[in-house]
Amino acid sequence: MPNEPVGVLIIGAGASGAAFAWSIADTGLSVLCLEQGPWMRQSDYPSNHLDWESRNATEFSSSPNVRRMAADYPVNETDTPITPLMFNAVGGSTIAWAAHFPRLKPRDFRVRSDDGVAADWPIGYDTLEPYFALNDQVMGVSGLAGDPAYPYHEPPLPPLPFGAIGNKLATGFEKLGWHWWPSDTAIISQDYNDREACINLGPCTGGCAHGARASTDITYWPIAERKGVQLRTGCRVKEITLNADGLADGVLYYDEDGALQEQKAEIVVIAANGIGTPRLLLNSASERHPEGLANSSGLVGKNLMFHPVAMMGGTFDEPLEGHGPRGCSFWSHEFYDTDASRGFVRGYSLQMTRNGGPATQALAATARGKVPWGPDHHEAFAGTYNHTASMLALTEDLPEETNTVTLDPELTDSDGIPAPKVTYELSENTRRMLEHATERGQEVLRAAGATETYSVPLVPQAGWHLMGTARMGTDPKTSVVNEWGRAHDVKNLFIIDGSIFVTGGAVNPTSTIQALALHIADSIKRNIGSLFD
Amino acid sequence: MTSDTTSPLEDAALVTALLDTLIPPSEDAKLPGAGTLGLGDGVAAAIASNPRIAPPVTAALEALLHQTPDFATADLDTRVEALKTIEAAHPALIPSLTTPLYFAYYQHPVVLVTLGLPGRPPYPGGYETDPTDPELLDLLRSRAKT
Numbered sequence: 001m002p003n004e005p006v007g008v009l010i011i012g013a014g015a016s017g018a019a020f021a022w023s024i025a026d027t028g029l030s031v032l033c034l035e036q037g038p039w040m041r042q043s044d045y046p047s048n049h050l051d052w053e054s055r056n057a058t059e060f061s062s063s064p065n066v067r068r069m070a071a072d073y074p075v076n077e078t079d080t081p082i083t084p085l086m087f088n089a090v091g092g093s094t095i096a097w098a099a100h101f102p103r104l105k106p107r108d109f110r111v112r113s114d115d116g117v118a119a120d121w122p123i124g125y126d127t128l129e130p131y132f133a134l135n136d137q138v139m140g141v142s143g144l145a146g147d148p149a150y151p152y153h154e155p156p157l158p159p160l161p162f163g164a165i166g167n168k169l170a171t172g173f174e175k176l177g178w179h180w181w182p183s184d185t186a187i188i189s190q191d192y193n194d195r196e197a198c199i200n201l202g203p204c205t206g207g208c209a210h211g212a213r214a215s216t217d218i219t220y221w222p223i224a225e226r227k228g229v230q231l232r233t234g235c236r237v238k239e240i241t242l243n244a245d246g247l248a249d250g251v252l253y254y255d256e257d258g259a260l261q262e263q264k265a266e267i268v269v270i271a272a273n274g275i276g277t278p279r280l281l282l283n284s285a286s287e288r289h290p291e292g293l294a295n296s297s298g299l300v301g302k303n304l305m306f307h308p309v310a311m312m313g314g315t316f317d318e319p320l321e322g323h324g325p326r327g328c329s330f331w332s333h334e335f336y337d338t339d340a341s342r343g344f345v346r347g348y349s350l351q352m353t354r355n356g357g358p359a360t361q362a363l364a365a366t367a368r369g370k371v372p373w374g375p376d377h378h379e380a381f382a383g384t385y386n387h388t389a390s391m392l393a394l395t396e397d398l399p400e401e402t403n404t405v406t407l408d409p410e411l412t413d414s415d416g417i418p419a420p421k422v423t424y425e426l427s428e429n430t431r432r433m434l435e436h437a438t439e440r441g442q443e444v445l446r447a448a449g450a451t452e453t454y455s456v457p458l459v460p461q462a463g464w465h466l467m468g469t470a471r472m473g474t475d476p477k478t479s480v481v482n483e484w485g486r487a488h489d490v491k492n493l494f495i496i497d498g499s500i501f502v503t504g505g506a507v508n509p510t511s512t513i514q515a516l517a518l519h520i521a522d523s524i525k526r527n528i529g530s531l532f533d
Numbered sequence: 534m535t536s537d538t539t540s541p542l543e544d545a546a547l548v549t550a551l552l553d554t555l556i557p558p559s560e561d562a563k564l565p566g567a568g569t570l571g572l573g574d575g576v577a578a579a580i581a582s583n584p585r586i587a588p589p590v591t592a593a594l595e596a597l598l599h600q601t602p603d604f605a606t607a608d609l610d611t612r613v614e615a616l617k618t619i620e621a622a623h624p625a626l627i628p629s630l631t632t633p634l635y636f637a638y639y640q641h642p643v644v645l646v647t648l649g650l651p652g653r654p655p656y657p658g659g660y661e662t663d664p665t666d667p668e669l670l671d672l673l674r675s676r677a678k679t
């Protein structure tokens with residue numbers, strides 16, 4: 001039986017797809033979301049098991065190439081020093097994320113005007129402000145109002161406890177007089193709606209068995225479904241189809257049984273993330289759009305940004321118990337903005353993390369050459385276990401057309417759909433930023449009392465943030481979508497995920513991705529009468 | 534010694550001695566050796582099922598047995614010296630062993646409890662964590678934008 005045509009068809013049920021679905025349901029149009037992954041069960045997450053650390057590294061790895069779930073598609077990562085990471089399920093990558101929830105800052109939207117590099121966004125912080133606030137309410141965000149580095153905003157819940165590591169590291173920032181502030185985090189510090197407060201299960205990246213860390217399967221999807229949105233899982237979209245007028249009229253997708261299905265729709269919305277979205281557009285090439293759908297600018301799949309990450313750690317004499325959500329206890333924006341004397345443009349944020357479990361700590365200390373095998377093993381391990389503290393530097397990755405997502409000529413997913421290939425090189429500007437960060441990070445660790453410090457100048461397994469591959473702008477020659485996410489080339493096709501970022505700032509992107517999705521949904525509502533004119 | 538057709542990874546006494554060499558019992562005997570803890574089967578299976586590391590590990594263990602046929606029954610000092618010699622000739626051996634071994638050892642309830650952790654999964658019990666130092670919070674509040 002053919003599928004009933006729908007008003008709005010969303011591809012991808014992750015961070016952006018869920019927020020958008022909930023909002024667009026207000027139009028009264030029929031809304032359907034196709035998601036290639038399944039619903040996850042909290043009882044399946046690693047922290048239900050004693051061997052949670054090894055499960056996190058294997059079946060719940062955030063690399064699809066390691067995890068190899070049926071819903072995953074492979075990514076050719078042979079030409080990138082940074083491994084692209086994601087999760088493919090209802091909730092998308094928020095199933096695996098750390099839920100650190102900073103917003104982009106007002107200056108992040110005007111990098112060209114302020115610093116003469118990259119491009120300005122066609123919208124500013126003010127446009128997104130109401131959506132940041134609304135999204136904080138739905139996701140459940142903990143934090144402390146009044147960060148001097150931001151326009152004033154009030155997170156709905158008080159900040160999460162720092163733990164011993166956060167308390168210790170904060171003393172270093174105080175000594176040096178550097179900016180620091182408790183993170184906005186999408187983890188609830190108190191019972192909130194139907195969810196119970198965080199009980200410090202540990203690194204959040206294997207999924208939260210308690211449901212305290214937000215993921216959109218437990219935040220947006222239940223309320224979206226209550227509004228009548230349909231979510232169909234196990235459906236992998238192969239391509240977007242067009243009618244004779246060049247408008248998007250639906251998709252072809254493989255269902256759970258591998259059968260090719262057609263779904264017609266009046267409006268098509270892509271929310272497949274910074275890699276999945278350009279992959280789908282390129283796979284939707286046709287006679288009319290030989291270089292890929294919505295790609296008259298040639299920019300689909302270009303300007304991939306990741307936020308390259310450095311890690312700095314220190315060893316302390318006193319024990320620093322590390323339980324708690326992994327994400328971040330506090331951040332520092334001391335080195336966020338351009339300072340020409342540093343030898344690079346733009347900057348980075350510092351994020352204080354918490355420790356992993358004993359196995360992860362043992363492996364990390366062994367990799368640093370600190371824990372040998374043999375008779376000295378236990379003494380050496382005792383000297384590092386819960387005696388280290390670390391932080392990450394998240395650098396602003398400026399867009400470069402040579403950093404790309406393309407279609408791999410050979411690799412395919414299990415349905416035979418061409419898989420993406422990521423080609424990425426660190427720029428000289430980023431390299432300098434990472435170097436600066438490793439020095440400054442170790443300086444603040446010493447100020448906090450570290451007796452020894454170490455660093456990893458580029459963390460390879462840190463391709464968490466996928467941005468820029470279908471960017472927004474007002475000029476169809478230099479952007480893929482307009483200021484409200486509508487493809488310049490196809491009037492009823494919208495892109496709402498991290499692909500549309502023009503620049504990435506130096507903070508985690510998801511708060512901004514979701515605010516954009518809500519902004520685009522409201523813009524469609526406002527313009528619905530003239531959408532096809 | 535193993536026969537020609539058996540992989541040294543299937544030689545339980547050898548694997549136990551090997552793991553007890555890599556992580557021997559602690560001096561105060563509170564932490565057991567990794568082999569004595571019974572981790573041999575799981576670690577050997579993890580290595581055998583990984584086509585990237587199984588061949589070099591097998592080759593290194595064959596060399597170890599060739600060099601020190603009584604490795605499984607030798608004392609710790611002898612085993613350490615024997616393994617050091619093999620490590621020099623087969624640098625992939627130890628790194629291939631440490632990932633499955635450390636995961637197995639440091640997730641074992643006996644080890645967790647000795648490290649001061651509850652010997653249970655994180656969920657549903659969760660853990661306590663230190664609250665934020667109130668003085669630090671006061672300091673921040675005094676600087677807060679309004």
Ligand SMILES: Cc1cc2nc3c(=O)[nH]c(=O)nc-3n(C[C@H](O)[C@H](O)[C@H](O)COP(=O)(O)OP(=O)(O)OC[C@H]3O[C@@H](n4cnc5c(N)ncnc54)[C@H](O)[C@@H]3O)c2cc1C
Pocket residue numbers: 011012013014015016017034035036037062085086087088089090091092093094096097098099100101102205235236237238271272273274276277280327464465466497498499508509510511513
């Ligand atoms: C380990 C990890 C830690 C992270 N930590 C943080 C953090 O602390 N803070 C932060 O801000 N961000 C973090 N992120 C990033 C964050 O998860 C993403 O920015 C966010 O989820 C992106 O939202 P999205 O809607 O663009 O895509 P996603 O959430 O990735 O959702 C895309 C969805 O589309 C589906 N899909 C793709 N292609 C198709 C297709 N062809 N057919 C059908 N369905 C399809 C996928 O299965 C997926 O469910 C982290 C990510 C990871 C992996």
